[in-house]
């Protein structure tokens with residue numbers, strides 16, 4: 609269950625023509641509750657025109673920093689992103705969940721030689737990666753970070769100035785390379801989208817021989833799939849490649865404004881008993897076909913289960929199947945090893961056996 613905290617917005621700064629950075633004033637009594645890892649996100653809940661709107665946004669600030677910041681890019685038809693970009697102001701209050709998410713970079717302290725990380729991002733996918741860069745480079749004076757970041761042009765490149773400042777600060781340890789799709793560039797290699805050929809080339813000629821400790825991919829599906837494919841083909845272990853999907857052609861923050869439900873019909877039972885373990889209690893709910901997902905069955909039964917996007921992206925609704933069989937539709941939020949361990953996204957899962965137990969406590 610997500611507990612929400614009423615938090616005051618201390619600043620709203622324009623970042624690009626279509627995005628803002630929101631800084632929160634976290635009261636001292638909640639500082640421990642809001643300790644987060646680089647790459648994590650919060651659910652932002654607000655009532656807009658009488659609608660309970662929930663969206664997930666990653667921190668762009670770094671763990672341990674005095675400020676708590678998220679960025680929001682305005683997407684067409686986006687209820688919260690429009691509100692944040694046009695109406696939200698300092699002094700307003702939003703409700704935030706505690707930090708969530710497993711797309712994280714935990715900096716390696718141990719090796720004297722430092723660690724090597726590669727971030728590949730497009731559009732607003734830079735948000736969690738920015739937090740990771742700061743975390744990685746401050747944790748170990750020898751660590752290095754290679755960032756490859758795709759955008760349409762410099763004007764719409766989120767955190768362009770902040771990245772330039774970081775580059776100055778960590779001149780020999782941070783490499784930032786932009787790919788631009790709608791602005792001319794001197795070397796055609798850096799023009800157009802990030803694709804498999806480019807990643808293959810960079811792996812072979814830049815970072816592949818350095819023993820990269822972690823790859824972090826964040827952006828639209830095509831970019832993530834292409835980069836992952838190139839890295840695996842180049843011999844990188846899958847366990848070293850972490851990804852998080854951002855939607856709206858790489859522009860929306862954490863997908864929640866545009867996520868689609870699965871087009872593939874799932875072979876659910878018309879009816880099933882679902883035992884739900886949550887907050888140490890086990891509650892039985894009835895799943896009916898019209899619910900469409902285990903999450904909806906739980907919500908219909910009045911359980912306060914955590915969710916945000918309902919589109920298979922944010923992983924807020926993650927639960928572990930401990931008995932029975934379920935089928936999951938879309939999954940953009942779980943890593944392969946989490947699936948192997950039995951985790952599912954409950955907003956995308958339907959029962960295949962009559963007696964299913966899932967736990968939100970794992």
Ligand code: FES
Nearest residue numbers: 916918921923955
């Ligand atoms: S609510 Fe976001 S993945 Fe299920």
